[in-house]
Each structure stands twice: as C-alpha cells, then as structure tokens.
Amino acid sequence: MSVNNNEIRKIRTACPAHCGIDACGILAHLQGDRIIKLEPAEFPNKIDRRICLRGLSSLDITYHSDRLKYPMKRVGERGQAKFERISWDEAYDIIVENFRSIADKFGWRSIGWVLGGPGAGTTKFGAYLRIASLTQSTRVSAWGYGDAGLPCGSRVIFGSQFPYMYLFGKFWQRNWPELLVVWGANPGESMPLQTMRKIMDAKEAGTQVVVVDTRFTVTASKADEFLGLKPGTDSALALGLMNVIFQNKFYNIEFIREHTNGPFLVRSDTGKLLRGKDIGDKKANSYIIWEETSNSPKPLRKKNVQSASITGTYDVNGIECKPAFQLLKELTHEYPPEKAAEITGVDANLIIKLAKKLGTTHNVTFFTYMGFTRTYHGDISLRGLCSVASVTGHVATSFSSGYLPAVLNWDPFLKAVPDKPSFHRLGILNLYEAVISGKPYPIKALWFSFINFLNQCVDHNKIINEFYPKLEFIVQTELFMTPSARYADLVLPVCSFLEFSDFVSHPYPYVQLQQKVIEPLYESKSDVNIVAGLAEKLGYGDYFKGGEEAMIDMITNHSSLEGYNRETLGKGAMLLRALPEGGNFPLNFRTPSRKIELYAEQLVEDGQALPVYLPPIEAPITPGDKKYPLTFIQGHSRFRTHSMFSNIKSLLKLNPEPIVEINSIDAEARDISDDDIVTVFNDRARTTLKARISESVGPGVVNITEGWWIDQFKEGSVNHLTHDIINPVQNKIYEPNMHMNDVAVEVIKYKEGE
Template sequence: MSGTKSPHAGLTRRSFLKTTGAVAGAAAVAGGALPAMQALAADSGASAADAGEKVMPGRCFFGGCFSCNYNVTVRDGRAVKVSPDPDALFGRRPCLKGYSLPQRMYSQERIKYPMKRVGERGENKWERISWDEAIATITEKWKGYIDEFGGQSILVSTGSSGARFTVSGASRLENILQFTNVEMCADWAVYHGLHRVYGNPATGIMTAPGNEPFEEDIFNAKTVFMWGNNLSETYVQRWRYLMEAQKQGAKIISIDPNETTVSAHADEWYALRPGSDPALILSMVQVIIEEDLHDVAYLKRDTVGPFLVREDTKEFLRMSDLGVAPTEGPVNPQTRKPTIIDPPVVWDAAANKEMSSAESTDPALEGSWTVAGIKVTTAYSLMVESVQEYKPETVADIVELSSEDIRRLARLATEGPVSHMFGLGLQAYDNGLQFGSGLGLLLAVTGMVGKPGAGVQATAFMGMRNAQFLFPTGTFTTTIPVLHLPEVMETGMFKGKKYPPFKSLYIRGSAFVGGRPDKNKLIAEIIDKLEFIVCLDVAFTDSALYADIVLPAAHYYEVEDVYGSPLSYHMQHAPKIVEPAFEAKPDLQVAKLLAEGLGVGKYFEGDDESWLRAQLDFPALKAQGITLDALREKKDMRYIPAGVAYKDGKYYTPTGKVEFYCEKPRPRVDLGLDLDVAPERLPRFFPPHEAWPETETMKKYPLILIPEHSRGRFHTGGFDGVWLNEIERGPIVRMNIEDAKARGIEDGDDVEVFNDRGSGVARVVLDAGKRPGMLQYPKGLQGRQYKAGDLASLCSLHMDPFAVNSSFSDTCVEVRKWDGGSK
C-alpha cells in the first residue's frame, strides 16, 4: 500500500454519521448506543463467526483511576456500547472517558497497520508494511546498535499502549537487553515529599498515608481539605461520595487559586496565591503549636520528635555514638543482607538521662542537652524553631490570605478526623516536594493518621510485580529522567561516568512527544539526534508522528488482562472482549516477536495466558489465593486488607517512625549530583522557580499558565474522543475577564499564548472564576489538533534536583490575538 499519506485517512464525522445514522451529541456519549463504525469495520478483523450480540464485563485501565466495572455490548464482533453494571463491586458509573471507549477503539486516529516513514520526521507521510518487515527492520537496527554500543544505546519511553499488567512482558525484554529506561518525571513531587515523612511500602509506586476504601472511609471524616483538587472534573466517580459525606455532616474546605465546582460546593473556600501552598501549611503548623493544639501523644509515640539530633552532623545521635555496638536484624529481602540495628537516642524524662529510643517509655519531646560531649536537641524542638519564620502575619502577604484566615485553617486542621485530598497541580511547581513534606508534617503534628476518616485520600500501593518474571537474567535497565536526558546526550556522561551514545528510541505507549514539558527542546535535543525511532501505540499520537516505524498495539478490550487498581485495592480481571482490530497485536506478542528477532526468544516461550499465569505466580498473591483462575471466576479480588492504614506504629521509613525531620534527605532519582541536603531536612517554603512575582521571566511574561485535567481525557489518553472534543470545541484557554479586557481580547477569540520556549493558539473562554494573572488550559491534546503551535511547548524542563519532577504549572506566558499565521 505504497504512498499512503496519513495513518488514519478515510473517515470523517460526517461520513460516520451518514453511515451509521447516529445522532451526535453528549447524550449519545453519556451512555447511549454507540453504533459500530461500519466505515472502518470492513478491515477490522471481525469475521462471520463473530455475528450476533452479547454483553461482556469490561473495565477502564486508565492509570491512577478506578478501573470501573461496567458492561460492554459486542455486536458482530465489535464493541459498540458501554453501560453501567448495577451488580459491580465498585465504580458502577463510568465517566465520559469510559463511555467513549468504543468510539475511540474505531476512531480514525487508530493505528491499523505497521507503517514506515517515507517523508521527513513530523511530515506525516507513511507507507504500509507487513509485521514481518517491521520486526525485521527493527531487530536488524537494534542488533547493530547492541553489538557496537551495548543495550544502553537504546532508549525506552515506557507507558501502556493498551494492556496494563501484561505490559510487564515488554519490561522483561528491556531488562534482559539492558536498555536505558526514560523516566517520565510526572506527578511525583508531592508523593516524594510524603514518602520522606511516612515512607513508601512499594518503591516506584505513588502512596499516601490514608485509609481505604475511600467510598467508606470518607464518611468517617469530620473535615475534608481539598488542596487544589477539582474532584468533580478529575475523578467524578469519587465526587458523589464526597458530596454525600458533606450531606452527612462533613465540612469541605477548598484551598484553590481558582473558583471550581469543588470550591462552589465547599463550606469554605480560600483563594491563595498559586505555588504558595507550602508556606500556608507551615504557617498552619506554627499556629497549631502556638495554640497548643498539637497531638503530643502521637508526636512522642509515633514520630522522630523525641530523637536527639547532633549539632555537629545534624543527624540522629545513636547508641553506637555512646559505645554500644550495633546488632544485626532481619535480612533485607532486596539486599539479602542483615539489617543493622543502631537505635537513635532520646532523653528519658523519667530517668532524666539519655536512653535508647527502643527502651524509653517517657521520652522528652523538647529540649537540648550535652550527651557524651555532643550537643544535641530533639527533632521536635528543631522543627518548632524552623516554623517560627512562618507566623501568619509574615506569611499573609506570601499566600495572599489574611492572618485570621490562616489561623482559622490551622484550627480546622485539628477538628478531626481530618482527611486531605490534593490535586496534582500542587506537584507541578518547583517547590511541589515541599508541599508533600509539609503536608506530612501537618499530619504528624495533628496526629491525623492511623484512625478512621483521617489521613490523605490518594493512591494505594500495588506490591505485585513478579521479580523473577521481570528480571530472568538478573540484569536491569538503567533509568535516566527525561528532564536530565538532554544533558546526558550533550555531555555523554551520567553520574560522572561515560555513557554509551543513544542511537534509538522505543516509544511504547508513552506520550514522549507532547506529554512532556518544552516539546520543542525535546524534539531538537533528543528526537532529532536519534538515528532510529519506533512507536508502539493504539492511536496515532505526536510521538508516532516522529517515529521511523509505527506499530499498531491492541486496545485493552482486545486482550485478556489483570490489573491492580490503585484506587480500589483490588486485583481485577478483564476478559478479552473482542479480537484485535485491523493488524493490532497485544504488547506481549510484540515483545515476543522482538525477542525472537534479537536472539533471546527462549525467554518468551508460551502465549498470553501462560505469561499472565507466570506474572501472577509469586508469594504475595498466592498467599491470598489470587490466581488467574480465581480472578476469572470472581472478577475482583482484594489484595490489600480493608481498614485503617499506617496504624500501630507501622511506618515505612528507615527508623520506623514518622520522619518529619529527615536525617538523610535523598533525591527521588539519583543523578549523581553533589546536593546540599541541609535545607531539605525539615519542610520549608521557597518560591517557584519561574511563576512568582519579581522573577525575570515573570517581568517579561506576566501571566501564569497552568494545565488542568479534562473530563474527556486522562492526560493524553482520549485525545481521539471525537464527540468529547466537540463538546470542548477544540483547544481552549480559560482567562480572567479583566486580563482579557486589558489586552483587547474578547470571548471566543483565537489567541496566541507564548514565551521564549514556544507558542500555541487556542480559543479564549472568559471566566470570572479564574484568578487574575492566571490562564488555564485542558491538557492532553496532540500538537496537530492546534491551529498553530502547541501549549505543551511552553513549559520548562527545569527541575528541583530532589524532586526530579516536571513543573508544568511553573510557567510564565503572555497572550495576544492570533494573527492567523501558519502552523
């Protein structure tokens, strides 16, 4: 099929409506029948044996979401409609993203066949090829690179092109060949801050010290703080539970720069300055301590508050400093070496002397002493001293709230049980980590952890990766954050050592281009410098646009899979609902083809079912009776016990205590940098890097641009939802009315949003609820969906070296009417 100019030519909305007789509109998306796209069905792979209609159990596998249970109607071998399952265990009401999945499966954006580029990168000119040719081309290139430069010369941007749990098969291949994994650096800063304080039971997974299930525990809360969280848009399935909890007496406190649906329904709304949340939290802690509202018992029992900190090293005084030799503890399952037990020292109030923290029953929370000639102070006293600079009268101008408001918020934070929910906008500033560690401190001071209705309602951990399956040869990928990758490519050095040159990039279901900050720089400094790029995905994304070979991946309706839902605490089974459309293949089958071509096929014997069984075959799941057969029968099986988490002093920190004082701060990702850890031991506030008054950038570009989640998309997943995009009516940017008036901009105008990094054209929606000086746009569209430019190009690659996280909202821009220039 030489000469094909587009990977998705042929079907328009007009021809679709004419063919199917469907009626366009939101009602059809929100639960009405979605007729099969007959114009695409002819070559979708459906056969006469598929004729008829049946209803299958389905679910969404959007990462970080509910994985809602629902029914999928299959007609003539094609998924045509999603409808609620009244008997589902949870998530009985899919959101718009879920309802629109059948339409997206057969969208004109669907990648149907393997293709190779025939024009320049980004030119969108392609030629259809066979799977045999595609695999042969890829493996021949990769074998050459591996032989000459080693497996590390091949970059992998890892996402999920369709399957969820089964994607581990591709990771197995990458570990065997020791590819370089590009870490995406998104949504981690707040979690890393929380992990500093409360630890992380599952490395590499976003966790928070809250209870579950949310749908039950939220009704135990007396007060719910919503930190920059517009739940009604981002997680509509949870929104109804929050509203019901409010009806039953829970008080909702919204802290958000902008007016949102949540703030409109909240009992109280506080519109603080964007990026100032850490300062507000630390001021609240100062008030709580000043007004004697802190939980002394919790601080003494569960935190490092009583631990003595050496004045010279700023680390905990330990029994070995007093001449008591450390002992060996249980073997660490990861290092396979005994743990070293060397207890911190406290000042025992009853005995009036220093004592091992493991033995003291009455440790002093405050004070300074000299022990064995070493000057020491309790961690709690150091924390109290540190928050004195955040008194409400000082912080009021920073956060743009009155000192009375700050004091009221502090008191509300003690009216427990208190639950906190944060939006990921808070992690999108340079100081996002400090919000996480500050929130951890607030929880510690108020004792709002380990009791019903208290803690952080966020994501659960998924401790269910089979190491034997993932690492059969004992070799691993090397991880380099995407924010650091341009520097590694320029210098050829990583962690102070020479690193092999990068020759190829395998984009596996990842928004590498378009989903990251500073798109133009990533293209110029990474994409343009690579010899060979492969993209495996379901839909034709911006990443595919820059590939040399594009492979069609199966949608998760087209493969049997299991998934550990992070918001439902269940392992969930998803049957294959339909056969893969067109020439799409599941991730595992693609990994097998690549492995055979690369000479490591012996590690990929078997089929999808046998691989699923292998990945589920490890002690943590077997002990709970979780097997593929059991999941097929029960659909959902809980893998974490229900109830209150982080209780009975069980924390996942080095000391086993709540570490609001961090003895040895570490970056989220080790980049081999020489970092100053002193400012990181206690939570602090520092202004955002760019989006803050008086920065040089903001003097030039006075508006702050922040992304928001859309009801119709999960990050870039859903850009191909035609009807949902029509509801939004193209790329938009929400703008304060007065800001628009000052620039001669009217509602509905096309405007160019720009800074030194790039520009993007969007339609203005005037919104009195938007804070002056701020612009907000729904994220997730592809660059070609803009009339010109791309708003994703405006964000910076700057990072805090401890958070190693993208600061999407730390972005300054200006706006002008668009002159209609070409893209």
C-alpha cells in the same frame, strides 16, 4: 458462521484508561463480531457500578477511522508523517537490525524503552520490562513526567513511593472523617468515580470538606470551604497552619513522640542527628532523645519514647542540641498567618480557622494527588502537607503495600532471569541529557509505548531541535498518528483495550480482568504480543510463550492473590480479602529512622531537612516583578485522559478546542475579551488559542488543560512553554520531575502575522 448474527452477547471487561484507579468495569455488547454498546458493569457492591464520559466513548476509539492499521516505516523526513506499509515480519527485521547494530557500537543499554502510563493495565507494561530485563537495555521511567515530585516527598517523610495509604486509606474504605481536606487535587475531573463519589457520599453523611488548590475546580465547587492559593506556595501554607497549631498547642504530642522523629535530638553545629556514639552509647548509631523523667540524653527505646522531650534546647557533652520538633517549631515562627497569607494569597483568617479545626477535630482525612507537586519544590509541598497531618496525628494506614491494594508478582518482569543483571534505569527527564549529551551514558534508540512523548513532555522545541536528531532509531506503538508518532522511524499498530486481555489491579478494593471482547482489528497487536514477536526474533521467545494469558498468570501468581485467576476473574470483579477482625496495618515507615521524618537528615546539606518554603523556580508569584508576570498551569480535563480521547468527535462536540482561562483582572489589563484569540508566550516559545475569561483562576494565573494535541492549537502547544529544569534534590532522592505548573508566561491579543 454458526453464531446468529442478531444475537447479542455480553462480555465483562474493564477500562484501563490512564485515570487508572477508577478502572470502571465495562459490559460490552457484542453483535456478531462488532461491539455495539458499552455499559457500566456490575460490581460485587452495587454502589461501585460506574462509567465516565470517556469510558462511554471508547468505541469511538476502537472503531475510529484514523486507527493505524498496519506496521509502517518512515519514508519522508521525521515529522512529515510520510510512511509506507510494511509487514510485521519486515518491521521486526528492521528493529532487530537497528538494535543489533546500535548495541554493537554502544551496548544494549543505549537502547531505551520509554513506557508512559499503562493506566490500570499491568502485563502490557510488564512485557516491556521483561524484554528490557532480558536484553539489559534501559527502562526509561516515566514517573518524571509529572509524577515524580510526590514520590520524592513521600519517600523522604514516609519512606514510601506514595503517601496515599497513610493519608486516606480509610477514606477509600468508606470510613468517613469529620473533616476532609482535599489538597492540590481535583478528583472531580481526574478520579470522579473512585474518589469524587466518595467525597460526595462523605459530605452527605456530614463530613465537612475543605479544598486547597490553585484553581477553583469541580472538586472545589463541592467544598464547604475553598482555600485558593498561588501555585507553588503550598509549603508556606503548611508552615502557616503549623504556626497556629503550635501556638495553640493543638498538636498531638503522643503521636509525635511515637511515630515521628520529632523527639530526635539534632546537633546545632552540624544539623545532623545526635547518635549513640556522641554520648558514648554502645550502639553507635542509635538515635538520641532528651528523656524528661531523668532529664538526660538517652538512646531512643520503646519504653522511653513517651517521656521524650519534643521542645527546648539541651547541652549534651558540650554539644548544643534541639529535638527535631523544636526546629520545625522555630521554622514556623517565621510564618505567622499574616505572612503565610501574604505568600500564598489565602486569607489569614481562613488559615487560622483551618488550623484550629485540624487541631481540634478527632477524625481528619487528607486527600491529595500529583497536581500540586508539579512545581520545582513540589516534593517539599507534599512534605509540608504530610507534616501538618503528622503533627496533628491524622496519619493512619488501613491497607498495605503502598498504592496497589494487592501485592502483585512483578518479579518475572523486573528481573526476567533471577541470577542475571536486569535493565538499567533512567528517569525521563534524565533521558534528555542522556540523548543530547550522552550523560550518564548515550542513548541512541528509543521505543515509545503508551506515551505521546512530544505532546506531553516538557520543552517541545528542545525535543525537536536537540533530542530527536541525536536518535538513530525511534519506534512507536500507537493507535493513531499522534504528534509523537510522526517522528518515529517505525510505527506499530496497537490494539484498543477491547481487543486484548490484561490483569487490572484496580479499583480498590477490587481486582478485575480486562477481557478481550473482539479480535484485534486490522493488523494491530497487543503490546504483549508485539513484544513476544520481537522476543522471538531476538532469541527470547521462550520467555513470552503463552502470550497475554501467560503474562496474566505470571503477575497473579502471588500468595496475596490465591484463588484470583483468569477463570475466577472472568466472571467479574473480585473483592480483595478483608483484613482480619479488628485489622489495621500497624504504622510502619521505611524511612532510615523507621519513623515519619519531620526532619530529613539526608537533606541537611541541601538546606531542606525541614519542609522549608522555597519559592517556585519560575512561577512569578509576586506580581509585577518579572518579565513574564503570569503563572501558567495545566489542569486536567474530564474530556480527555491526558492526550487520549483528544481526537474523539463526540467529545469534541462538547469541548471543541483548547482555551486559556484567564482572570477578569488580567484580561482587562490586556484588553482581552471572552473568545478573543490570544498568544501565550515566554522566551522558549508561544502558543495561540482562544481566551476564556474565567474566575476559576485567580489574578496572576492562567490555565490550559493538558492533553490537547499539538495540531489542535492555532500554533504551539502547552509544552512549547514548559522547561526541563532539573531539581537536583529530586534527582538525588529518586528522579527529577517535570514542573509543568511552575512556568512563567505573558498573554497578548493575537495579531495575524506577528
């Protein structure tokens, strides 16, 4: 080789770990063909240079001695992890043979692709969508494994998958508010760089920070005020806040009239919105308001919106009607601060103080994420939060297209052949029933990629006893023999992120190239190349010609990314184009009414047209009244990204084993001391681990951070305890979520042999 082995070359890449939006730029130091060091890479703006403890430890994944090195087929029973080395060619032949025979019997849609979190990666996800589209098989959406509750709520109130751009777009542009309310999220551990740093920058610049959460987190520790509430009671808090806001007339009437459906008249008899046809207007479906100037019902027009009444009761041709806002106001009458305090556990004075602050502060930003929406009514929790932001007028948008800052060209993946049908779609929680009961149609084979399904999804015993046995064929692409991989029939070795190229559309306001630093180790391949190899055998090879590079070109091929390509991105992160002078995206909502829907007509029959408070389905928020008196929640740990990094020795040295955090009052009542081994259990199962007495959780709540591998517990695991109950409203709106933070348990001292 001509390269001097001692010479160190540096290659800029990006970490796509599933913290996703942090997407740290990484500078890899390469000596010969070995990466010897990773360090944070520069960004156009110096302050954005960053890395985290996991990113720093990535070489421990790439060079881990437990890496899967070649394709393997199962030779023992599922779960025994007995495998035999095979060649890629053999692996592909086995897959094609199984897929074809299953497709012959049940159709291609009985073959599903279960794609977990691709993190900041794009083409590794896109490649699977493309093959699913070509074969018209089933794409199993993974939103439902914890991340569907928030989209359900956001779709209802804002008409978008995510509420982020409306709530904190400006914050990400370093436009600091006077008051920042972090609600139900812990960016201090889950997004330390993209968000937590900004929170501290804002605080340094004078922003007052309030954190609302069920745990005293790292983020809460930096707050000026912490509101600790019981899990799943967020909408009661929101109603309590609005009660004070309405009582004191702190709401922003102009904003409500202009941007929400608060002025829309609602029929008292049906709960439906009054329409043009009801008052003989020629536009049968127009929305009707009560115009104050003429004291009469009128179809909503641009010119009369500011004279719309938002309160009162009106008689319209003998039909009693009220503006939607009036109904919301009446609902909040049931939640004076004392009542909200009783339900949520938050001090009533704090509720009053926060409400007054929200109503009298000019510039407020709400930051939120998924955690608090992992309860049965998590979608309503989100709507409650967004309602508070909306009635006080603290909704704005400063970047478009939802979550992704740039518009990416997903078309070639979502619909590989434009004039042909594409893949079928199933939510991951709907997958349970499809596999177990064949409804709405049978699923017989599953391909899992970047997902540790058994470890991370609800109700372990159900998966083992009812789900896996119904599957004729299971493929898993993986780096390691994870708890899930043990149950696969075929295991395919995949590259670590330093061994392949991908396009990374984060962190806002940048896009980056994840550049291959070294050739794939052993016989591993990137997901794109794994799919390309399979496609070749299935007769779709042409659609994957050019491999990773071609896929990247496909995804960047969009007018919003002109000039952004592999060549230009190879030099470093690129800043997305600035908005035009004075630019601000107009407030647009893709709801049926094109307004913020404080009142959701689509949910009248479900009794959820308003952001009502409905108790959690399992979490025993009232002490002493249930068989299992403790609410079990799963926070995130900075030592892992979900179940990634769980097997990294350097991190295990700092955080060696799972612990259950329990409040001192609950511990004392159960005679539990610090470091005791305890069993956490409910009717479904039990898990045994070390106890940590901690005031980070309130009485009645226990926390085990998610992501530990099953074999790292003395017995059981977090998802032995969780349930697969489907919320039918979420099922109707979008897809049902797994309610990992809505679980009841009891904790006892562990006794050997019991």
